Amino acid sequence: MHEQTNWAGNHHYRATRFAEPQSVDELAALITDSPAVRVIGSRHSFNDIADSDDLLISTTGLPTSVEIDAEARTVTVGGGVRYGDLALALQQAGWALHNLASLPHISVAGAVATATHGSGDRNGNLATAVRGIHFLSGTGEAVELRRGDPGFEGAVVAIGALGVVVALTLDIVPTFAVRQRLFSGLGWDAATARFDEIFASAYSVSLFTLWDEPTVSLAWIKERVDEPSRVGEDFFGAIAEAEVRHMIAGMDVRNVTEQVGVAGPWSERLAHFRYEFTPSTGAEIQSEYLVPxxxxxxxxxxxxxxxxxxxxxxxxxxxxxxxADRLWLSTAYETEMIGLHFTWVRDSEGVAAVLPAIEEVLYPLGARPHWGKVFAGLDAPAMYPRLGDFRALADRHDPESRFRNAFVRRVLA
Ligand SMILES: Cc1cc2nc3c(=O)[nH]c(=O)nc-3n(C[C@H](O)[C@H](O)[C@H](O)COP(=O)(O)OP(=O)(O)OC[C@H]3O[C@@H](n4cnc5c(N)ncnc54)[C@H](O)[C@@H]3O)c2cc1C
Structure with missing residues (x-):
C-alpha cells in the first residue's frame, strides 16, 4: 500500500495501489486493468472524493501541453496542466481566461470536475469556460464531447465519475489588466442592505469575515482597468487599505497577489495567491456552501x-x-449563487461537529456544498434536478462502475 495524502494533509486517500502514468496510452491500460479506479490532480480537495477501492492514479505525469487557437479563441490543455502555468502561457500570448480561483496551483481538470469558482456577478465558475472535453471512459475508450453535443453539459462537472480527462478546450478572451484594492471595516448593515450594489461594483468582489465581529474584515475588490471604475476611496463606508494585507491575520503578505491599486495582468491579479508561494495557510480544512x-x-x-x-x-x-450556468452537477446549475466559504483550522473532529449546524440553516435556503470541500450531509436528488440524467451518462461511459467510489455512490444513491 502506497500512502498518499491530499495537499492539506487532512485526508489519507483510500486506495490499495498508486500509479503515475507518463502517457495517455499508459493511462488507458491502467484503467482497463483495474476493477476500481480514481484520479487525483493537484490534490487540493479536502474530502474523500478521490478515494479508490483499488487503484489511485495521479495525473501529474500526463501531458502539460497548452495549444492556443487564436481564430477559434480557445486553448486546449493536457490533463496534467495547472492554472498557474496556463495563465502564464496565455498572458505571454496576449490572451486570458475569464476568471481564476483563489489559487493558481490547482489542476485545470481537477478544478473543472468539482465546479471550482472565483468571484464576480458576471463570471460563471471555471467549468463554464470548457468548450470541449476529451476523456478516457470506464472502458478505456477515448470520448470527445463539444459544447452543444448531447451529454456535454453533464460531462464537464463530473466529479471524476465518467473517466479520466486527458484534455480540455477552454474559451479564451483577449488579455486584460486588473487592479486590486482592499477595504477594511465594511459595516454589516451596509453589507446586507446594499448587498447587490456591493457585489455589482467590480469585476470580482470578495468579502472576508470571521462572522462574529462588528464589521466585515476586508472587502477585496478586483477591477478591470479597461472598465470605468465604480469604486472610490470610500467603499460603502469602508476605508481603502494603504498596505498589502493577507486575508488571514498573521500570515506572510508575500504570498498574496499585488494589491493597493497597482494594475497588472489578469494572470497576476485574479487569484488571491501567488503561484510561487504557499496559498492560504496549508494547515487547514475548507468547506463551502453555494446559496441561491x-x-x-x-x-x-x-x-x-x-x-x-x-x-x-x-x-x-x-x-x-x-x-448561473447549465452544467448538470455545477453548484451554480440554473441559479445565481453566493459562495459562503470557511477556512477552518485542521481539526477534523471540531469541523465535523459544527457542519451540521451550518447545513441546518443553509440547506433549507437551497444551498449546495462545494464538491471538493468538507461537508456533513447531502441530498443530491433534491439539489440537482438533472441527477438522473447524470446517472444515465455515468452508466453509459462507465458501465462496469470502475469510477464509482463511495463518494460517487453516496451522490447517486
Ligand atoms: C488553498 C486552497 C484554495 C482553494 N480555493 C478555491 C477557490 O477559490 N474556489 C473554489 O471553488 N475552490 C477552491 N479550492 C478547492 C479546489 O479548487 C478544488 O478542490 C479542486 O478540485 C482542486 O483541483 P485538484 O486538481 O487539486 O483536484 P483533486 O483534489 O486532485 O481532485 C478532485 C477530484 O477531481 C477529479 N479529477 C481530478 N483530475 C481529474 C481528471 N484528469 N479527470 C477526471 N477527474 C479528475 C477527481 O474526481 C478528483 O476526485 C481551494 C483549495 C485549496 C487547497
Missing part, C-alpha cells in the same frame, strides 16, 4: 448567528458571487 443569490442576506444572517460557535475553529470566511 436571492437568499444571500438570510444565509449571511443565519451564519452570523452561529458566529460564536465557529470562533476558535475558523481561520477566515469568504463570501463570493457566481453566475
Amino acid at each position: 443569490r436571492a437568499r444571500a442576506v438570510e444565509a449571511i444572517e443565519a451564519v452570523r448567528a452561529l458566529g460564536p460557535r465557529l470562533r476558535g475553529l475558523l481561520q477566515i470566511s469568504e463570501i463570493r458571487s457566481v453566475a
Whole structure:
C-alpha cells in the first residue's frame, strides 16, 4: 500500500495501489486493468472524493501541453496542466481566461470536475469556460464531447465519475489588466442592505469575515482597468487599505497577489495567491456552501448567528458571487449563487461537529456544498434536478462502475 495524502494533509486517500502514468496510452491500460479506479490532480480537495477501492492514479505525469487557437479563441490543455502555468502561457500570448480561483496551483481538470469558482456577478465558475472535453471512459475508450453535443453539459462537472480527462478546450478572451484594492471595516448593515450594489461594483468582489465581529474584515475588490471604475476611496463606508494585507491575520503578505491599486495582468491579479508561494495557510480544512443569490442576506444572517460557535475553529470566511450556468452537477446549475466559504483550522473532529449546524440553516435556503470541500450531509436528488440524467451518462461511459467510489455512490444513491 502506497500512502498518499491530499495537499492539506487532512485526508489519507483510500486506495490499495498508486500509479503515475507518463502517457495517455499508459493511462488507458491502467484503467482497463483495474476493477476500481480514481484520479487525483493537484490534490487540493479536502474530502474523500478521490478515494479508490483499488487503484489511485495521479495525473501529474500526463501531458502539460497548452495549444492556443487564436481564430477559434480557445486553448486546449493536457490533463496534467495547472492554472498557474496556463495563465502564464496565455498572458505571454496576449490572451486570458475569464476568471481564476483563489489559487493558481490547482489542476485545470481537477478544478473543472468539482465546479471550482472565483468571484464576480458576471463570471460563471471555471467549468463554464470548457468548450470541449476529451476523456478516457470506464472502458478505456477515448470520448470527445463539444459544447452543444448531447451529454456535454453533464460531462464537464463530473466529479471524476465518467473517466479520466486527458484534455480540455477552454474559451479564451483577449488579455486584460486588473487592479486590486482592499477595504477594511465594511459595516454589516451596509453589507446586507446594499448587498447587490456591493457585489455589482467590480469585476470580482470578495468579502472576508470571521462572522462574529462588528464589521466585515476586508472587502477585496478586483477591477478591470479597461472598465470605468465604480469604486472610490470610500467603499460603502469602508476605508481603502494603504498596505498589502493577507486575508488571514498573521500570515506572510508575500504570498498574496499585488494589491493597493497597482494594475497588472489578469494572470497576476485574479487569484488571491501567488503561484510561487504557499496559498492560504496549508494547515487547514475548507468547506463551502453555494446559496441561491436571492437568499444571500438570510444565509449571511443565519451564519452570523452561529458566529460564536465557529470562533476558535475558523481561520477566515469568504463570501463570493457566481453566475448561473447549465452544467448538470455545477453548484451554480440554473441559479445565481453566493459562495459562503470557511477556512477552518485542521481539526477534523471540531469541523465535523459544527457542519451540521451550518447545513441546518443553509440547506433549507437551497444551498449546495462545494464538491471538493468538507461537508456533513447531502441530498443530491433534491439539489440537482438533472441527477438522473447524470446517472444515465455515468452508466453509459462507465458501465462496469470502475469510477464509482463511495463518494460517487453516496451522490447517486
Ligand atoms: C488553498 C486552497 C484554495 C482553494 N480555493 C478555491 C477557490 O477559490 N474556489 C473554489 O471553488 N475552490 C477552491 N479550492 C478547492 C479546489 O479548487 C478544488 O478542490 C479542486 O478540485 C482542486 O483541483 P485538484 O486538481 O487539486 O483536484 P483533486 O483534489 O486532485 O481532485 C478532485 C477530484 O477531481 C477529479 N479529477 C481530478 N483530475 C481529474 C481528471 N484528469 N479527470 C477526471 N477527474 C479528475 C477527481 O474526481 C478528483 O476526485 C481551494 C483549495 C485549496 C487547497
